[in-house]
Amino acid sequence: MAGLATSAPDERRAEARESLAQTAFDLLVIGGGVIGAATAAHAARAGLAVALVDxxxxxxxxxxxxxxxxxxxxxxxxxxxxxxxxxxxxERRTLAGRVAPHLVHRLPFLLPLYRGGPFRPAFVQSGIILYSTLALSRLNWLVQPARASELVPPLRDEGLRSCALYADAWTNDARLCLENVLAASEAGATVLNRAKVVSLRLSGGAVTGAEVTVDGSSVDVTARVIVNAAGPWVDAVRRLEDPRAGTSVRLSKGAHVLVPGGDDWRAALTIAQDDVRVTFAVPWYGLLLLGTTDSDYESDPAAVDVDDADVAQILAEASRALPPSLLEPGAVRASFAGLRVLPLGDGSTVNARRETVFSLGPGGMLSVAGGKLTTYRRIALDALERVRGPLGLRQVDRRPFPLPAAVGVAPPFALELDPDVEAHLRHLYGSRAAAVVERAAEDPSLLERLHPDGPDIAAQAAFAATNEWAGTADDVLRRRTTVTLRGLADADAVERVERLLETARAV
Incomplete structure (x- = not known):
């Protein structure tokens, strides 16, 4: 299949290092999150010489x-x-309809309205009508408790007056990001993870390149334009250009937990906490994803984590609409925390607008941070618009294109798979699903599950190593598969993946 790697992981990294050192790039993107990856993909598709490092x-x-x-x-x-x-x-319609239909799936959401709650039904109804109009949705706006309990069986009914109903979508964010990295690579970009920019090179006052450390060695990268999309580390990279650069953004911590449940849910829950803030209970891969918190964060971004207070808060807030039997602390299978990048401002982060912050440094580096996962594609295109002149682009093509796994018709599997495994692979890999298990024809052990209680299989770990830049067990278990977030990354699963990665490196 076009675009799939054929070299061993170490050889592939060596080729990327050589390309970084020898190519005069038009654009270097620092940061392989979804915004940086999408920026690199759109630029490469425009015919530019692009490098993406993280x-x-x-x-x-x-x-x-x-x-x-x-x-x-x-x-x-x-x-x-x-x-x-x-x-x-x-953007939601664009992602679900053309860009990544295998990863972005429409889902109804219920907003329960309880007596004594922050919203009056008439007020909510007017808001839902406007929201659904903007969404081009035809769902009923208000449903009675009996109908709501059919959609979410464990919904707490004490004091329930009615429920607002609207539609949004859920996704696998890590895979969506990776698809954009793959799109950049397929369009000719040089992409490399575990490649840290440690300094920027200036010539005549303009940024013209960077020093990047890769596997213990230093690589000098030349680029006409640099875009800094380092997320929570955006200001640290800005200070490589200008040591006097101040703070351009603020960080907010968002913690989540996953608990058993959701198999019989036909909708997600939006739970009002006050007149502005809401939390969610979303059926996600056979579990319930609960959260999120929203609080100022001023420590090292690499150290963000979920603590006991976060778990207690999330479970307590979910209990406004769900029974205690689902929300015991011992029920938590997994947890994770991320950092929102927000514009500077006073007051609570809850009230901060989710706007994108663009800043141009004295040497010409464009920094981009913030926004929403949903609008990542628009943010990337806006970043390219801002550097279109130095890049020599007459215009930025803003038309959406399907990500690699959304191209073509998914071929049938040559091997017989359990139904849940087959469905899972179709979802994660789209039209590439059959390619993931090709090697299993020669090595049937690759069809074994990484954990007996989940649908992810050994072939995915091997594929992640050879085609998706995975270098550690955490890369595979947390971001290429769903093992960690299912709470299944035990010692046996980690050891199994480490062996598979070692085998891939030895090929």
Missing amino acids: AGDFGSGTSSASSKLVHGGLRYLRLGDVRLVREAHH
């Missing part, structure tokens, strides 16, 4: 630690940001 793994920051939603942002209407909601709905 100090860690692709998507290992915020882009794999979101609420896994592609949504308009109902609460932003309360903040008066109709433009953002309209743009987000447009």
